Each structure stands twice: as C-alpha cells, then as structure tokens.
Amino acid sequence: MSRLVVVSNRVAKLDSTKSGSQGGLAVGVAAAMSKAGGLWFGWSGKIESAQRSEARVETAGNIDYATVSLNQVEYNQYYKGFANSVLWPLFHQRPDLMSYREVDFEGYLSVNEKMARLLLPLLRPDDTVWIHDYHLIPLGGLLRRAGITCPIGFFLHIPFPPLDLLRTVPRYRELITALMEYDLVGFQTDVDYRGFQFSVVYGLGGEALPDNCFRYRDYECKAGVYPISIETDTLREVGKTGEASEEFKRLEQSLTDRQLIVGVDRLDYSKGLPQRLRAYENLLRTQPEFIRKVVYLQVAPVSRGDVKAYADLAHQIDEQVGHIVGTYADFDWVPLRYLNRGFRRNTILAMYNLASVGYVTPLRDGMNLVAKEFVAAQDPDNPGVLVLSDMAGAADELDAALLVNPYDSEQVTQGLAEALSMPLAERKERWQSMMAVLRDNDIHHWQERFLEDLGQFR
Incomplete structure (x- = not known):
C-alpha cells in the first residue's frame, strides 16, 4: 500500500483538544493524517544558526514527523519575506500591503531547494506526495527534477488571485509554471479554480484541455475543487x-x-x-x-x-x-x-x-x-x-x-x-x-x- 507523505511549511503535532489558535491547514492536515498515517515533513518552527544535514524524525502513533530548521536569513527571506509579505497579501487581494524584493524571492526558492534536498532521502518509490500551501509552490518541480516519479499533488489552502493581481509579482509566470509541474492541483472553491485556469491560458499562453486538465509547453497537470472540512461528527x-x-x-x-x-x-x-x-x-x-x-x-x-x-x-x-x-x-x-x-x-x-x-x-x-x-x-x-x-x-x-x-x-x-x-x-x-x-x-x-x-x- 502506498505511503502518504504530507509536506507543509509547519509540522504541528495535534490532538483533538489542543490550541484553538492553530490555523486551518494544521488542524485539517492533522485530522486527515490521523486516519491514514504516513510521513509529515516540514519546518519545525525553530530558527537555528547551526544547520543539520538531515531532517529530525520522530514517531508518534502512525505518523512519522520529519522536521528541519531555518536560519535567520532563511526565515527573513522565505517566510517573513516572500511568503508572507508578497504571496499572503496578494492572494488575499491586498496588493497595497505587498513588499516585493528580489532577494526574498531568491530566498524563497533557496528554502524550497533545501526542503527538497532534505526530503529526498526519506522518500520511497511507491509514496504518494501531497504538498500544501503557498510556501512550497516550487517544491513539486524540484522533486521531479531530482528524479522523483511517484504522484505529487498540491493543495492551496488560501485563495488563488485573479490574473490581474497575480501579475503584480514580477516573476509571476514562474509561480504558475511551478504549479503546472504537479500531477494534481487542488483549490478551495470554483472561483480559485477559475483564477488558475485564466492564469494558465492567458498568463502563460497555455491550453485548457478536457477533464480539467491543462497544458503548457512540456507541462501538463490536472486541477480541481476540493473544499477542506472538519471532523464533523466528533x-x-x-x-x-x-x-x-x-x-x-x-x-x-x-x-x-x-x-x-x-x-x-x-x-x-x-x-x-x-x-x-x-x-x-x-x-x-x-x-x-x-x-x-x-x-x-x-x-x-x-x-x-x-x-x-x-x-x-x-x-x-x-x-x-x-x-x-x-x-x-x-x-x-x-x-x-x-x-x-x-x-x-x-x-x-x-x-x-x-x-x-x-x-x-x-x-x-x-x-x-x-x-x-x-x-x-x-x-x-x-x-x-x-x-x-x-x-x-x-x-x-x-x-x-x-x-x-x-x-x-x-x-x-x-x-x-x-x-x-x-x-x-x-x-x-x-x-x-x-x-x-x-x-x-x-x-x-x-x-x-x-x-x-x-x-x-x-
């Protein structure tokens, strides 16, 4: 049976009673993994000057938690910089709060490369890899270019912006192309899906194919609407x-x-x-x-x-x-x-x-x-x-x-x-x-x- 590998910016060990301040991604992913088990990989939330050459792995129940740390420069450029001073305000339709710096974008790419490098030794040929949210958009393509051939999906927890807003990011085409490198891209709503469709067709000059598929040059992916939910009955x-x-x-x-x-x-x-x-x-x-x-x-x-x-x-x-x-x-x-x-x-x-x-x-x-x-x-x-x-x-x-x-x-x-x-x-x-x-x-x-x-x- 295929092992589920979930990758997100933060790894959070949750039980059903823990902090109500956790975001939807942490609560949703933890609830989903509690049933399937597998490997959950991501940032530990810690800023450390000493860099480890491998992820730290701990096991709790049916989940292996693999975490990496960031140094201060990585945190400033990747997390505080491009992810939360560009993508977050932009995707929430607040370009007036966006603060773009090329060095932050490069830092964003660099941390994604680091994540890919430290995740690679943990992967198995029959894994299913599910990457989550805006922090890690380039990660799927990096894994592909490193030789990973198993299914790789991506789910965006936040809204996807209209193309006119997305174009305010100088290197927006690289973001759209990075999404095209996944097998399956999931969105919360039909509005988000349509925003992606418009961006592929008009932002990249790609094609919308039957069965919710898209093609751009040598890239082809499928997209769909998958509204995240809760543990309703419990x-x-x-x-x-x-x-x-x-x-x-x-x-x-x-x-x-x-x-x-x-x-x-x-x-x-x-x-x-x-x-x-x-x-x-x-x-x-x-x-x-x-x-x-x-x-x-x-x-x-x-x-x-x-x-x-x-x-x-x-x-x-x-x-x-x-x-x-x-x-x-x-x-x-x-x-x-x-x-x-x-x-x-x-x-x-x-x-x-x-x-x-x-x-x-x-x-x-x-x-x-x-x-x-x-x-x-x-x-x-x-x-x-x-x-x-x-x-x-x-x-x-x-x-x-x-x-x-x-x-x-x-x-x-x-x-x-x-x-x-x-x-x-x-x-x-x-x-x-x-x-x-x-x-x-x-x-x-x-x-x-x-x-x-x-x-x-x-």
Whole structure:
C-alpha cells in the first residue's frame, strides 16, 4: 500500500483538544493524517544558526514527523519575506500591503531547494506526495527534477488571485509554471479554480484541455475543487469535554443570561476585524435594545507580529476596542472582551456551543474552518446562528448561514441583529441544512477525494 507523505511549511503535532489558535491547514492536515498515517515533513518552527544535514524524525502513533530548521536569513527571506509579505497579501487581494524584493524571492526558492534536498532521502518509490500551501509552490518541480516519479499533488489552502493581481509579482509566470509541474492541483472553491485556469491560458499562453486538465509547453497537470472540512461528527463531543475547563466555567458564569457573540481568528488583516468591530459598535449605537443584553467575545491570537502590517493592525484594533468599551461599558457590563491569546481547542468548541452567534466575517478567506467548527459544535435542540462573510470559501457550502458582505457595515450590523433575534424553528432549519453539508464532506472525505484523484497518476 502506498505511503502518504504530507509536506507543509509547519509540522504541528495535534490532538483533538489542543490550541484553538492553530490555523486551518494544521488542524485539517492533522485530522486527515490521523486516519491514514504516513510521513509529515516540514519546518519545525525553530530558527537555528547551526544547520543539520538531515531532517529530525520522530514517531508518534502512525505518523512519522520529519522536521528541519531555518536560519535567520532563511526565515527573513522565505517566510517573513516572500511568503508572507508578497504571496499572503496578494492572494488575499491586498496588493497595497505587498513588499516585493528580489532577494526574498531568491530566498524563497533557496528554502524550497533545501526542503527538497532534505526530503529526498526519506522518500520511497511507491509514496504518494501531497504538498500544501503557498510556501512550497516550487517544491513539486524540484522533486521531479531530482528524479522523483511517484504522484505529487498540491493543495492551496488560501485563495488563488485573479490574473490581474497575480501579475503584480514580477516573476509571476514562474509561480504558475511551478504549479503546472504537479500531477494534481487542488483549490478551495470554483472561483480559485477559475483564477488558475485564466492564469494558465492567458498568463502563460497555455491550453485548457478536457477533464480539467491543462497544458503548457512540456507541462501538463490536472486541477480541481476540493473544499477542506472538519471532523464533523466528533466535534460536539470534543466540545463537551471543554465545558470542564476553568475558562469556560468563568465565561458561562460571567454572562448572566446575556447572549454571547463569539469570533475566533488569528490577528490578521484578511480577517476583517476592524470592520467587524465597526459593525458591532453600529449595532449598539443604532439598536440600543441590545445594550446590556449581549457580550461580544473576540479571541485573536497574535500572528506574524514581526511583520509591520500586523503590528499596525494590532494598534488599530486596540484603539477600536478601547473606544467601544469606553463608550458603552457600565459598572456591571462590558460589551466587548478582546483576548490576544489562544485556548485549548475543546474549550473553544465549548464556547461556540455557548454562543448565540458565530461572527465570522473575513474580507477574504480560502475556506475558514472556524465557520464549520461553529456549526458542528452546536446543540441540535438550541443551535446558534452563523453570521458568515460571503468572501469566505465556506460560504459556497454553508449557504444557510446569514451571509453578509464584510465591506458593508450596515448589512453586517443587520445580520447580527437578525441572528440575535432569530426564532428557534428557523435556527434549527438553518443548522440542519448546514450540518447535512458538513456530514457529506468531512475532513476524511476531503482527503479521500483528493488522494483518489491523485492516485490515478500512479
């Protein structure tokens, strides 16, 4: 039987209760690998000056974890530089925050070459290699040129940009060509797939062939839509274990029957937190019947704090939070609780179940597993309501949520008011519709679909 080899920027050992601040890639890949097992290869997250000539391998259960370190220059150029100061803002439609330097692009290529070099000794002829996300776009081609012939697939967890945005990267054709070197390329949504199709045909001058295949010169690949998901049927039980945590008990006791609005996001400009806070303040200002009746809890662990755009965002949000609390708080009520730290995943899931409203309004998001986890954590007899940005990939599947345009503050405010006032029968109907979707496409179905299609290239 073929061994699954997963390659991602970071390797994260997760269990079902660990930190809720982990991103969708770490949670999704860990859940998928828990069933299949195999080798998980990537960066350890450590910056070390001494360079090892081989990956460090540890085994836990049915997974071998192989990790490599980066030195400070590699981190600055590959991770902080090109990956997160060019690709991340660009793919999330924020070219104004992009900071391109040729030295960073070269560093990006160099680290991918290092990853390929250290992965090669660990590979077997019958492996299936599945590479994840924007940090490692060139890796598949590097493995091919090193002689690897087994199936190699790539999955992009974040959005794929329109060609007009992609062209703002000076060497964008190299990125598209690198994707063409995979057997199978997976995207979250049809919009992302169409962006790739347009880029191949008009950006490279390639061809779109039948059966979702593409050709450019000697390169030929297949692409498809594979929306990532969650462990749908187990999250409710995991959330129940979180009700025993001290944090949950204190939160529940402090609400004193007030309705809870909850948001959980990494502190990132793609998540639309300033716009979200503005809409909530607008709710308190224009619909005073909610004053003292609701509490908004926003969990936002710091993300990439050494990148200037993130430091600027943190300062802006701190000012907004202070303004809302200072304007509307009373002796025995604070309308907004803002926490810059993560919590155990089971505690977060318990908080979702306690909440009347899940507040998930990114400006752009590849999928957003918080939206799916909020739905799966609900009590079937008394479910909360999901207010969801139509700019999140999850909106394609969770169309029974209250979908809002995150740029339209008044519409988001109205969505909050509607969610807080929604009758039980409608809440149940919407929840049942979304749960049916999540049961049909859970994390294991996502993995099986992708790997089955990738297996056709063996």
